[in-house]
Amino acid sequence: MSVRLRLRRGPGLRLDLRGITPAALAGLDAAAIERLPLAQGRGVLPLAEFFDVRVNGEADSLHFEGDLSRCDRIGWQLTGGRVVVEGSAGDHAGAGMTAGELHIHGDAGLLAACEMAGGQLVVDGNVGDFAASAQPGSLDGMRGGSFIVRGNAGARFGDRMRRGTVLVFGDAGDFFASRLVAGSIALGGRAGAHVGYGMRRGSLVFARVAPSVPATFVPAISQAPVIWQLLARDLARHGGPFAELPSRRVQRYLGDLAAGGKGELILIE
Amino acid sequence: MVHNGVVIDDTFAEAFPMKATRLLITAHNMNWARHAAVSATGFATSVIACGCEAGIERELSPDETPDGRPGLSLLLFSMSGKELVKQIERRVGQCVLTCPTTAVFAGIADGEAVALGKNLRFFGDGWQTSKVIAGVRYWRVPVMDGEFVAQETTAVVKAVGGGNLLLLARDTDAALGAAEAAVAAMKRLPNVIMPFPGGVVRSGSKVGSKYAGLMASTNDAFCPGLYGLVAKSELTPEARCVLEIVIDGLTESDVAAAMRAGLDAAIESGAAAGLLRISAGNYGGKLGPYLFHLHRLMGAAPPAAQGEAV
Numbered sequence: 001m002s003v004r005l006r007l008r009r010g011p012g013l014r015l016d017l018r019g020i021t022p023a024a025l026a027g028l029d030a031a032a033i034e035r036l037p038l039a040q041g042r043g044v045l046p047l048a049e050f051f052d053v054r055v056n057g058e059a060d061s062l063h064f065e066g067d068l069s070r071c072d073r074i075g076w077q078l079t080g081g082r083v084v085v086e087g088s089a090g091d092h093a094g095a096g097m098t099a100g101e102l103h104i105h106g107d108a109g110l111l112a113a114c115e116m117a118g119g120q121l122v123v124d125g126n127v128g129d130f131a132a133s134a135q136p137g138s139l140d141g142m143r144g145g146s147f148i149v150r151g152n153a154g155a156r157f158g159d160r161m162r163r164g165t166v167l168v169f170g171d172a173g174d175f176f177a178s179r180l181v182a183g184s185i186a187l188g189g190r191a192g193a194h195v196g197y198g199m200r201r202g203s204l205v206f207a208r209v210a211p212s213v214p215a216t217f218v219p220a221i222s223q224a225p226v227i228w229q230l231l232a233r234d235l236a237r238h239g240g241p242f243a244e245l246p247s248r249r250v251q252r253y254l255g256d257l258a259a260g261g262k263g264e265l266i267l268i269e
Numbered sequence: 270m271v272h273n274g275v276v277i278d279d280t281f282a283e284a285f286p287m288k289a290t291r292l293l294i295t296a297h298n299m300n301w302a303r304h305a306a307v308s309a310t311g312f313a314t315s316v317i318a319c320g321c322e323a324g325i326e327r328e329l330s331p332d333e334t335p336d337g338r339p340g341l342s343l344l345l346f347s348m349s350g351k352e353l354v355k356q357i358e359r360r361v362g363q364c365v366l367t368c369p370t371t372a373v374f375a376g377i378a379d380g381e382a383v384a385l386g387k388n389l390r391f392f393g394d395g396w397q398t399s400k401v402i403a404g405v406r407y408w409r410v411p412v413m414d415g416e417f418v419a420q421e422t423t424a425v426v427k428a429v430g431g432g433n434l435l436l437l438a439r440d441t442d443a444a445l446g447a448a449e450a451a452v453a454a455m456k457r458l459p460n461v462i463m464p465f466p467g468g469v470v471r472s473g474s475k476v477g478s479k480y481a482g483l484m485a486s487t488n489d490a491f492c493p494g495l496y497g498l499v500a501k502s503e504l505t506p507e508a509r510c511v512l513e514i515v516i517d518g519l520t521e522s523d524v525a526a527a528m529r530a531g532l533d534a535a536i537e538s539g540a541a542a543g544l545l546r547i548s549a550g551n552y553g554g555k556l557g558p559y560l561f562h563l564h565r566l567m568g569a570a571p572p573a574a575q576g577e578a579v
Contacts, residue, residue, distance in 0.1 A: 226338070234403045
């Protein structure tokens with residue numbers, strides 16, 4: 001029961017796929033889907049210009065085939081259903097989604113999961129800069145849902161994020177969780193410079209490699225075993241570098257003191 | 270009906286709808302979890318003056334608790350959801366928040382969500398932080414031994430209060446023995462508490478009093494000291510000590526199961542140990558929607574649906 005859209009060849013200009021969601025396609029036949037308008041540059045073209053359409057019953061899931069790394073806003077403001085990209089996705093993948101599931105088998109571009117509010121976004125590859133962050137000029141980043149990156153993340157990951165749970169299995173770039181308002185981010189690999197720059201609240205878990213702790217964080221002298229067990233057990237479900245967390249002892253650093261200091265960096269001893 | 274020499278009266282216990290919640294208290298070790306649980310369920314024998322009826326349901330091993338520490342599950346029952354909310358806040362605030370190393374979690378997921386740590390968090394004076402894990406919000410309140418973690422809300426569900434058994438015995442030793450055996454058997458069941466001291470109450474009451482303004486007074490028909498004095502006594506000259514066990518449960522079938530377990534345990538000691546009769550307290554069957562007939566409980570019939578006699 002799904003709709004499959006196969007990209008024939010990479011578009012010459014970036015292609016905007018906003019509005020192409022399972023809910024929007026529900027009840028449409030192949031001909032109607034082929035006529036849907038897609039924005040490209042200053043023009044609007046029918047979907048059939050780019051995609052071969054195959055419909056198997058009602059659209060509660062939507063599959064994209066091919067290299068969509070020049071196709072932006074896949075799963076934009078997704079409100080339900082399941083979207084699978086059997087390749088890479090462009091920028092703004094899963095941005096503003098509130099429910100449903102978006103699974104990208106390849107990489108995602110810039111601003112993946114930015115202002116995401118609910119649902120689940122899984123990227124098997126890498127994500128570009130500003131993932132889980134805010135739209136340019138916006139004050140609030142990701143605000144709910146769960147976001148899993150099995151590869152590496154770019155710079156400014158989780159900028160201004162305020163709620164939700166994020167796991168990055170690989171490495172992260174500079175300014176990891178900068179200006180974090182709240183939420184939980186766990187990192188399996190190593191982080192770049194300036195982790196938690198200006199973070200107000202929230203928890204950053206470094207499952208394998210301790211980051212360079214900025215001077216604006218202070219070591220915690222008390223344990224927090226209860227909340228650590230609750231958090232570690234939830235993270236451990238995802239396996240990989242997080243599987244052993246509940247049995248590990250941790251050292252916490254509190255900060256950023258420049259922004260109130262109610263956040264914490266959790267380092268594995 | 271006679272079992273092992275014990276007469277089972279053809280009567281019924283009459284129970285009432287209540288509101289209930291389950292709380293899980295964990296701590297660094299069972300000792301401190303128990304201190305918090307005993308304190309939080311103290312002075313909670315009867316809604317008449319305690320605000321709620323509460324008790325420890327059972328011990329929880331570390332692999333049964335959300336945080337992997339030993340703990341206890343408590344059940345709290347009130348006549349209204351509003352009163353229950355007040356009791357939760359007071360009892361958790363004064364008895365769990367204060368107790369070293371404890372944390373508190375909701376023990377029921379489905380039901381109307383009411384505040385657990387939601388208001389207690391303000392004890393943190395601005396240093397409290399929240400953490401949403403797997404869709405559940407917890408509050409972290411800094412305290413002198415580290416931090417107090419409390420789930421934001423717990424669920425309130427409809428429940429059944431006031432199931433009971435009256436044990437009529439030859440003497441004090443026999444009545445205590447039968448009551449202790451019955452309470453021990455009931456405690457092995459989930460979803461029920463026996464809120465009175467040791468699970469047993471000696472001051473069974475009737476509705477009303479000769480004194481205006483007193484809603485309940487001593488159940489003179491079952492007082493051995495009034496045998497021969499009151500117009501109508503339920504006792505025979507051999508029954509010189511009567512004890513009652515009151516049961517609150519999350520559902521009608523939980524209360525029925527506990528009453529059956531108590532009946533079986535009391536009957537097992539039998540007439541040889543001095544137990545003469547088992548009866549139950551009711552108000553004529555017109556007040557409470559839940560009726561637990563002793564003879565039907567002794568039969569093999571499964572508990573009936575809510576509102577019907579069991």
